[in-house]
Amino acid sequence: MADFDDLLTANREFAADFSLGGFDGIAHAGIAIVTCMDSRIDPLRVVGLRAGDAKIFRNPGGRVTDAALEALVLGVHLLNVSRILVVPHTRCAMTSSSEEELHQRVGESAGQDVSWQRFHVVADQVAALGDDVHRVRSHPLIPDTVQVGGFVYDVDTGLLDQKF
Numbered sequence: 001m002a003d004f005d006d007l008l009t010a011n012r013e014f015a016a017d018f019s020l021g022g023f024d025g026i027a028h029a030g031i032a033i034v035t036c037m038d039s040r041i042d043p044l045r046v047v048g049l050r051a052g053d054a055k056i057f058r059n060p061g062g063r064v065t066d067a068a069l070e071a072l073v074l075g076v077h078l079l080n081v082s083r084i085l086v087v088p089h090t091r092c093a094m095t096s097s098s099e100e101e102l103h104q105r106v107g108e109s110a111g112q113d114v115s116w117q118r119f120h121v122v123a124d125q126v127a128a129l130g131d132d133v134h135r136v137r138s139h140p141l142i143p144d145t146v147q148v149g150g151f152v153y154d155v156d157t158g159l160l161d162q163k164f
Contacts, residue, residue: 020051029053030082032075034132036062036089040155047085047160055079061094061122062087064132073141082146086132087160088125089153095122125152126163133164 031054033043043056055075057068064072064086075081088095097105099121107114122128133150136142150164 023052026080027053027055027075028080030080031055031085032057032072032081032083033085033087034058034062034064034068034072035085035087035153036060036092036094038089038092038155041087041089041153043087046087046153046158055081061092061120061128062089063120063122063128064135069135069139072136073139076142076146084136084142084146084148086129086136086148086150086164087153088122088129089155091155092122092125094120095125097121129163 029049031047031049033047033054034057035041035043037058037060043058044050044054047054055071057071059065059068072081072084075084093102099119102119102121103115103117106117106119129150129152133148136148142148148164149162151160151162153160
């Protein structure tokens, strides 16, 4: 259990002045963001938001997966979401590696064959972003009144570049 002592200590410090108790859980700014799990991305601060303002869904590559769509539908219908940002980023491992390269690297780290695991690499990030934005916009449970945009976040400058 000592493996997590540093994090539990930090959590107690965080909880000492915790102000979100009793929060209703809706997206107060009406925003949902689908982005990558990359630790260089602070999805709320990137667009000037703070805790409670947005719903965040993260995965490798920032793709609109079935699970992301599920979250977006719930966000739109139950959690006040009226604008959706799909935000992959520059220098993403999912765009700079092939499926075979990731199989090799993970397999070496795991010490076993991982060819059965799919990593969903992205050959063309902008084309994939366009597909993802279309997937959200055309979903039968995402109304046309919901604004959907596709952006690429530059991890070296902090800027968003709207593509769709």
